[in-house]
Amino acid sequence: MIAAILSLTLLGAVLGAVLGVANKFLHVESSALAGELIEMMPGSNCGQCGFPGCSGAAAAIADGTASPACCPAGGKTLAAQLAAKLGVAVDLSGLSGEGPKIATVAEELCIGCCRCGKVCPTDAILGAARQIHDVLREACTGCASCVEKCPTGALVMRPVPVTLQHWVMPKPLAA
Amino acid sequence: MKFMKLFRRLKGIGWGVHPADHKRPAADAPVRAMPVSARLYLPLQQHLGGPARPVVLVGQKVRKGELLAEAQGAVSAPVHAPTSGVVVAVTEVAAPHPSGLTLPAIILEADGLDEWTELRGCDAPFALSAAEIGRRVAAAGVVGLGGAAFPSAVKLVGAARARVAALVINGGECEPYLSCDDRLMRDSAPAIVDGIRLMLRATGAGRALVGIEDNKPEAIAAMRAAVAGIGAVRIHAVPARYPMGSEKQLIQVLTGIEVPADGRPADIGVIVHNVGTALAVRAAVREGKPLISRLLTVNGRCANRPGNIEVRIGTLAEEVIAFAGGLKGDGLGLARRVIGGPMMGVQIPHWRVPVVKGTSGILALDATEVDGIAGRETAPCIRCGSCVKACPMGLLPLEMSARIRNGAFAEAIPFGLKDCIACGCCAYVCPSHIPLVQYFAHAKGELAGQERDRLRAEATKKMARQRQERVEREAREKAEAAARRKAGRAAAAGKQGEPACFNPRPD
Numbered sequence: 001m002i003a004a005i006l007s008l009t010l011l012g013a014v015l016g017a018v019l020g021v022a023n024k025f026l027h028v029e030s031s032a033l034a035g036e037l038i039e040m041m042p043g044s045n046c047g048q049c050g051f052p053g054c055s056g057a058a059a060a061i062a063d064g065t066a067s068p069a070c071c072p073a074g075g076k077t078l079a080a081q082l083a084a085k086l087g088v089a090v091d092l093s094g095l096s097g098e099g100p101k102i103a104t105v106a107e108e109l110c111i112g113c114c115r116c117g118k119v120c121p122t123d124a125i126l127g128a129a130r131q132i133h134d135v136l137r138e139a140c141t142g143c144a145s146c147v148e149k150c151p152t153g154a155l156v157m158r159p160v161p162v163t164l165q166h167w168v169m170p171k172p173l174a175a
Numbered sequence: 176m177k178f179m180k181l182f183r184r185l186k187g188i189g190w191g192v193h194p195a196d197h198k199r200p201a202a203d204a205p206v207r208a209m210p211v212s213a214r215l216y217l218p219l220q221q222h223l224g225g226p227a228r229p230v231v232l233v234g235q236k237v238r239k240g241e242l243l244a245e246a247q248g249a250v251s252a253p254v255h256a257p258t259s260g261v262v263v264a265v266t267e268v269a270a271p272h273p274s275g276l277t278l279p280a281i282i283l284e285a286d287g288l289d290e291w292t293e294l295r296g297c298d299a300p301f302a303l304s305a306a307e308i309g310r311r312v313a314a315a316g317v318v319g320l321g322g323a324a325f326p327s328a329v330k331l332v333g334a335a336r337a338r339v340a341a342l343v344i345n346g347g348e349c350e351p352y353l354s355c356d357d358r359l360m361r362d363s364a365p366a367i368v369d370g371i372r373l374m375l376r377a378t379g380a381g382r383a384l385v386g387i388e389d390n391k392p393e394a395i396a397a398m399r400a401a402v403a404g405i406g407a408v409r410i411h412a413v414p415a416r417y418p419m420g421s422e423k424q425l426i427q428v429l430t431g432i433e434v435p436a437d438g439r440p441a442d443i444g445v446i447v448h449n450v451g452t453a454l455a456v457r458a459a460v461r462e463g464k465p466l467i468s469r470l471l472t473v474n475g476r477c478a479n480r481p482g483n484i485e486v487r488i489g490t491l492a493e494e495v496i497a498f499a500g501g502l503k504g505d506g507l508g509l510a511r512r513v514i515g516g517p518m519m520g521v522q523i524p525h526w527r528v529p530v531v532k533g534t535s536g537i538l539a540l541d542a543t544e545v546d547g548i549a550g551r552e553t554a555p556c557i558r559c560g561s562c563v564k565a566c567p568m569g570l571l572p573l574e575m576s577a578r579i580r581n582g583a584f585a586e587a588i589p590f591g592l593k594d595c596i597a598c599g600c601c602a603y604v605c606p607s608h609i610p611l612v613q614y615f616a617h618a619k620g621e622l623a624g625q626e627r628d629r630l631r632a633e634a635t636k637k638m639a640r641q642r643q644e645r646v647e648r649e650a651r652e653k654a655e656a657a658a659r660r661k662a663g664r665a666a667a668a669g670k671q672g673e674p675a676c677f678n679p680r681p682d
Contacts, residue, residue, distance in 0.1 A: 042632060044639040073635070077628040122638035123645075141635050166627075167274045168620030171580075172553075172610040 034062040040081060042073045044121035046143030061086070073141040075100050101157040102140040103147065107132050109154035116146035116155055188428070190567035191416040192600045194351050194518070196390060201474045201481035202354030206362060208485040209498045211258045211285045215489030216268045216529035217243060218280040222318040223325045224250030229281060231262045238292035240465050243281050246313065252326040253316040255465035257487035260285040271514045271528040273521045280529070283489065294463040300373055305335050308377040308460055315459030316466050320451035321345055321420065322515060324533035327452055333441060334378040340444040342380045343429055344371055344453060346387040346394065347413065347420030350516025353536045355470040356450050358483045360387065360394035363454060364401035370453030371408055373460050378446065383408045384429045385450070390415040417518060418598040422447040424567050436594050466532060473499040477509045477539035486530050492537050493526035502539055510545040513538040518599045554607040562601035562611060568594050572601035572611045579618040587618055
């Protein structure tokens with residue numbers, strides 16, 4: 001009993017000391033650029049880009065393995081900002097094709113299970129247990145995390161509706 | 176200062192354009208009052224600012240002048256029932272807007288009785304305090320009737336707070352085709368002057384300068400007669416030059432002071448109100464009447480009987496045209512439908528849009544009037560500088576459009592994109608027919624969209640952070656509650672002298 005406790009304590013202490021020393025001498029300076037990019041990302045960690053959260057995506061964009069246009073929640077605007085920051089050209093056509101989308105609840109299908117609200121990174125889904133849920137249009141970032149959690153398929157991604165407040169006079173046709 | 180004024184007078188007005196005004200014969204025809212339509216469509220947002228919030232239920236009976244929707248937020252205006260009847264729906268209706276999109280609106284079915292609700296007027300309005308006048312104007316839903324539809328009470332109260340020295344009354348009506356303000360000044364000059372005096376009382380300003388373009392001699396004569404003996408109100412004939420009715424230009428011509436680029440007229444001690452607004456203010460304060468109808472011009476070569484018509488707010492443009500005399504050849508030659516004036520008004524896809532508080536005209540233009548605007552080919556810019564000379568704001572339209580065409584919206588800002596008043600003079604004079612003002616409208620919309628996206632991104636970040644904090648707080652509270660339960664059980668067990676059991680409920 002005593003021998004076991006002592007050996008495990010010793011092992012823990014030695015390994016801890018090794019880790020501490022390694023942290024001091026093998027410290028990796030995290031890229032300052034990645035830090036700046038993280039500040040620009042939406043910060044909702046929705047994971048739609050395929051990276052573990054916004055910091056992962058920012059690191060990948062900073063070292064060039066991911067396109068600045070990889071963030072669906074940030075959309076065209078963020079892609080343009082990131083590209084300007086990095087000084088690279090980016091193909092925005094893939095983003096402009098579909099346009100931004102947000103989640104909407106099909107009221108006849110919603111059973112009020114509350115599963116969607118728990119994964120929403122911005123708390124954009126309202127609804128108590130066994131009550132029909134709803135999505136706050138202004139708070140939804142379009143990450144679609146909720147869609148796969150819905151057991152009845154009541155959550156669907158729809159294009160953001162154009163309202164009078166969002167409408168923009170079309171660009172005149174060039175000569 | 177005196178010298179500068181003289182110099183300016185000798186130099187004349189360099190900016191602007193002078194399109195053929197097409198105001199007569201509509202301006203000379205007597206005003207006709209249109210009977211109430213069977214259904215009125217009342218958008219909740221007929222003004223700049225926040226939309227009004229409905230306070231009536233579907234099926235509710237209302238009387239003429241009763242409140243239908245209340246103002247919401249600091250800059251907003253209420254909506255009243257233009258006639259007595261029943262609320263049949265609160266829904267979306269087509270907006271008088273080039274996009275053809277819809278707006279939330281209340282639909283009122285008239286009962287034909289047209290009976291007023293109880294009105295609270297005031298026989299001695301000059302005894303009221305400035306704040307009380309402002310409150311009555313706000314309650315009556317009065318907005319600027321010149322076209323921008325900014326809530327008038329907000330402007331009056333703001334002017335009183337900023338201690339403005341002068342009130343400029345806009346009787347310019349520089350837009351071609353429109354003559355409703357001209358008609359109001361000819362027919363109700365004494366009432367307008369009464370309204371102006373009430374506005375002076377509400378703002379605390381010492382004097383009022385009324386600017387009327389010199390192509391309206393009858394209006395000038397009528398207004399001069401009405402102000403005889405009233406020292407505080409002066410009538411000035413100003414040169415007929417578009418856009419004289421733009422507030423910054425009118426202020427400069429009347430007072431000689433220029434409104435700073437990022438400032439408002441109140442910053443130089445002036446506010447501007449339209450003559451129609453003065454009349455609405457008078458009705459609101461003296462009689463307690465809310466703004467439920469307005470005078471508008473039906474004009475254009477396709478209109479059978481051009482003229483000015485008193486219309487209830489919410490009437491469909493289609494019905495107004497039918498009342499005015501219909502379209503020539505049943506609208507066969509119709510080339511363009513316009514709400515407002517031909518320079519700054521909006522082109523609409525169909526006539527089934529309601530008249531709102533800011534609707535100053537309904538124009539049915541034929542091909543000869545539109546030709547030269549729509550039919551012509553755009554050619555490259557030859558850098559002649561005509562647009563620079565015409566721009567009343569002193570901007571460089573050719574430089575701005577070159578950048579906007581290339582998608583570089585932000586680069587157009589240093590050339591004055593944000594100061595552009597969208598008057599359209601540049602596009603009007605351009606010999607290459609470049610749609611300059613459309614480029615600017617596009618760029619302003621895109622820039623506003625970018626700003627919205629930026630605010631949205633910030634809000635998203637904040638919401639994500641708050642959620643993170645909430646999740647952590649809930650976890651902490653859960654852990655604390657569990658610890659308390661455990662401690663409580665341990666204490667209970669200690670008292671009874673029994674061994675503490677393991678957690679009976681696995682978490």
